[in-house]
Amino acid sequence: MQRKEKHALFWGAGQMAAMTGSIIWVAGEHLMPLSWRLSLCALALSLAIAGYWAGTRFFIGKIRRENIKWAPAAVVFGAVVFSLLWHWKTEWLAPGTVAIFGLVICWAGKQLIDARGRYRLLGWTLILRGGFNLVSAAIMGPDLYTVWFIGTGLLKILSTLGLIYAVQDEIQQRYARTIDSLSHGFLIRDRRGYVHIANERCARLLGFRHAQELVGRHVSELLPNLTREMADAYFRRFEAPDVQYPIAETTVFTLHNGSRLPVELLGSPYIERGRLYCLVQLLDISERKKKDDLLYQAARIDPVTGFFNRHGLASRLAQEIDQAAAAGRECAVLFIDLDKFKRVNDSFGHAAGDQLLRTAASRMHTLLGPDDILARFGGDEFIVILPGLAAGSATATATGRAAALIEAMERGFELSHHAISLTASIGVACYPLHGRDGDTLIRNADIAMYEAKKAGRGEQRVFNDAMNAAAKDALVIDGALRGAIEAGEFYLVYQAITNAHTGKLTKVEALLRWNSSLLGPVTPDRFIPVAEDSGMIVELGTWVLEEACRQVGQWKHGLLDDVTISINVSAWQLADPGFVALVAQALQRNGLSPRQLELELTERVLIDDAANVRAVLGQLRALGVGISLDDFGTGYSSLSYLTQFQLNTLKIDRAFVMDIEHSERNNKLVHAIIAMGQSLGLQLVAEGVETAGQAAILEKMGCHYLQGYHISRPIPPDELLRFACARADAPECAI
Template identity: 75%
Template sequence: MQRKEKHALFWGIGQLAIMAGGIVWFGTADFMSLQWRLYLSAFFLSAGIAGYWSGTQFFIGKLRAVHVRWMAPAVLITSGIFYLLWNIENNWLPRGSAAALGFIMLWAGTRLVGINNRYRFLGLTLMLRGGFNLFAAVSLSQDMYVVWFIGTSLLKVLTMLGLVYAVQDEIQQRYARTIDSLSHGFLIRDRRGYVHVANERCAKLLGFDNAQQLIGKHVCDLLPGLSREMADHYFFRFEADGVQYPIADTATFKLRNGNHLPVELLGSPYIERGRLYCLVQLLDISERKKKDDQLFQAARVDPVTGYSNRHALSDRLALKVARAAENGRECAVLFIDLDKFKRVNDSFGHAAGDELLRSAARRLHALLRPNDVLARFGGDEFIIVIPDLAPNSAEQTAADCAEAIIAAMARGFELSYHAISVTASIGIACYPKHGTDSDTLIRNADIAMYEAKKTGRGEQRMFTEDMNAVARDGLVIDGALRGAIEANEFSLVYQAITNAQTGKLTKVEALLRWNSSLLGPVPPDRFIPVAEDSGMIIELGTWVLDQACRQVGLWKQSALDDVTISINVSSWQLADPGFVTLVSQALIRNGLSPHQLELELTERVLIEDTLNVQTVLAQLRALGVGISLDDFGTGYSSLSYLTQFHLNTLKIDRAFVMDIEHSERSNNLVHAIIAMGHSLGLQLVAEGVETAGQATILEQMGCHYLQGYHIARPIAPDELLRFADSRAAALAQTPAQPDFVI
């Protein structure tokens, strides 16, 4: 029935043909003529010989198509020969048939014995049959037919058993070779847990020398960490209803040598003789697990510092918060930002920046308890989680930790033979006071950190709800800023700056105003920081530059013909590679001389990126544009900038000007600033001049320019032009004062 088992078909045909020949010869004498009996007996004998020959040839793999084609002619020719012989002497038929069968079976047995060990039993039984038939051919008599029949029948049974054994052994070897060729382990176990079949790969995976060592053993004997309850539970799953096969599991086996093997198990049911067995495939997933671990590391570990990244932080913080909620404890989140980190990257390269991050991370980790969490949140930002704190202690513990961090960072770092000084700004949020989930705590700590940066670097701030309100306000403003330029919601007003000696209007400062269609009028101190944080300050600054230069161009041939326009510039604009080109194009497009444009910078702008700022300022000075330092005296290290940067103008902050009439200390300080400015060849502008007395004192001190409400408020372009005309007319009517009084 199976194409691979045609030997059974051929041998079956041969045996049936021999049986048919015997029936014809011994059972048809009463109704069939002798000639037909002779011929049919000869034909069936020939067919039987052909069947045994072709079955043997097929069994050993030597039967060819040409043999099959010549089979029928050979049977006919052989049967003709036997017919002629027996027609001469018909008593030869029994002995001749026995002899012919004996020879063919001896030949078949010899062939099988010499081919393969598993065919040896079958070959021997065929040789016994062949020898018995030859013996019968010599000594067979009619009264011995019963003995011959019994002997032949017994040998047939042995032959059948030999055939069954050979076929079964061949199938088993084929099956064994198949499972041994699998690249993964394979075993079959029964309900009790004993192994019936296993392949060599399975033996190697489990630490055995060969598969035979597994056969008959209980699976618990193979794996030290496996209990019988676990083995039974695994098998019970195959008896459950509705289970989808194969059942896939992953596990880590502890082997006899102590090693651990991660595997994937694919289990399927197998029923044999009415009993349920389990087929299990074992796939070694060591390499896959290693890659999974690497992916896990990449997804949860910061590659620069080796500590947790922001994704791992979120999970760990959520776990710490959940435990704190269960146990009535508190925890604190510290958001740490390294100040001036960008300067390190720009000055020494990103490799030095990475080394600084690693050194800072190690220094931070050294300050923590074993259960505290350190993570790099991104860029130069770190987060520390201090869990499991007693009630009402989180804020103080976090503040103490922040102070220790600030002190540790202030010690500086040695990188690439350079001493690097950095500070840390820290924001703090505590559970449950400042948030009850990880995202809220991180967000609020971030808000507090930005507040710390606003007040000065190297500071810490605890989160308050007021900060949150400011942050929400910033989000609203950020949304409203989008599209505000296209909607023409911005405008410029101009404040006059006059010569302190002559009173002539020689400079104006352009000030940005925003009348939002959504929020109404929004003051600059609310929307400018938001624009800087979002990066929109570049687009906004470009618009201010274009509008201010265009307005000065429109004032040509008027009282403001040669006025200098002063505009504020942010660090974002100076960092833009195309900023100098934008300035040059704005001057050319509006027909302005470079001296008619003055760019105002704050000290914060100067410290953001010193190297880049120096380069850009040098290009602007080469262009002929003036550079002014705004709010002088309120920054961090103002005197150092007077030597680092070649400035044209200092603007004295209104905080010093407002008290010069009544405070000797303020008066002396402003006098010192003006004297210093003169010694450095700088022009000085006093901001916030609101009284005539202040103007007089500043004039006597030698201040060059005055700006403030005493002179004029910020007004629209047309109003400023009228103010300039009226002031020029008033100055023309005032007689010139002599330089000396005699």
């Protein structure tokens, strides 16, 4: 039956041959001649000797299959030798057979004792059986054959049972070692809950020293919190119809020593002799749980700052809203954006940028309460949740906390041995006033943050419905902007800038206009901020540069041959590494002199990234392009820029010009600006000139150029040509 157990096969064959020889000798006396009996008994003896020898050698592992190929020849040779010997000395037949077989049995017993310590009893039994055969051969006569037969029969039964036990024990040990070699625990329990089989790994997992300590116990005795009812309920799951195997579940065991063990249980049915048993595998998932925890952390924690990330924030915010709703309380969301953080990354690298984020997050965290939550929403954006606030107090608490955060950011940072100034723009949204779910609160706080950015650096704004309308409008505009350049929806108009003394047209400012196929005419104050937020301002600025230079190129060899074109440039364009090359190419492509192009910058552009702007402006000045500072006087650091940057022109803001006739204060201020500009060798342009009186006062003060509705509104190129003709006494205008 166990064909793979070669020792069992050979032992069985040897014992069968020995029994067959005895039967032939006893029963064959009247059935066959003596010569046949002797030959068959000799063959049987050879087979018995070969069987016991091969079985023993196989059992102790000292023989291989290839060694058996000589066995048939050895059996035949032995049978011939024994047959000849017994024919020659017939009286030796009985004692010789008994003695030879006894020697083989003794040898087999000695081999088992030496090689397998656990089978010493079987070895001694075989030696006793072989020794009995030898003694019988030496002293026992024919009259005592009955005694010999009875004695050797009993010893044969004992040794045969021992051999059977050895075979079965080897099989059992093999499967036991296989089970014990498993990396997970294993046990079989019956319907009543008693353990029948367990491996060593199972014992160690459950806090026992050996597997035998589990066998025979009820499973409820293995764990302190496991009851018999729970064990019975688990077994009943295997009797349920249409159940899918294995039944898998994860749980945490509390062991008798108090330690906790996370495991995965895999249960399968096992039927033996018609009875249902439960085979359970116990997998220690401690390492898996650690990895799962790490993955859970990675999914919820920002690796740069160590605080919540966007996903962790969403989960916590949902919890806080639910708790606030249940308790009748409020909570607030602060959306924080670090102004112009991208410039830090571009200047110092991402490693330094990450260090700045960590430092800023740590500084923010020190200002928060023990229950407040800080998260990095992405990039340079952070969110603070102020939970569990008393009804009616959320807005005041949030604005106070936002002010503290803004002040903390303004203290500056030390980064790579450089002092970095940083500001934060903060938007505030409160539950339930501004939204009843996390997504709405975050979105509205984000909208409020952008309103704070529009108001300047280091500002905060609380969300209101008007902001939402503006945000929706910006979203619609953003969608319409996509593809508007390719669709030819943009065009330029030109506003004249004339010499204050001669009235001659010497400069024009190119102004962008948009006639959307979806929205109709859209004013610049609506679409320019959206284009800046989305980054499309770079593409728009490139188009304006190319179109303005193209138009001036068309005016060459005419009345406006020497006109200077002025265009506005955003901070995004100056941050583009290819901007200077783009300007040079536009001038060359349209045959313009660099002095015919003047780039207008606002104070905000100079503030945002002074070092980078200074370098780019230096390259543009080296190229020969003029630089103009627009809206001069409306900022708070303008005077310092006059010494830091190589400017050509100052444009006096219309806010000062409009009251120059009626306000002595404005009159003196404009006069001071003009005097200062002249002393620095700058050209001065007065914006917003709407009356002849304003123009006369500005000319008397020494202002070089005038721009405004009194001079001309923004007009198309052909109308500008007619305006130029009206201002000039040129022959071509008379045609």
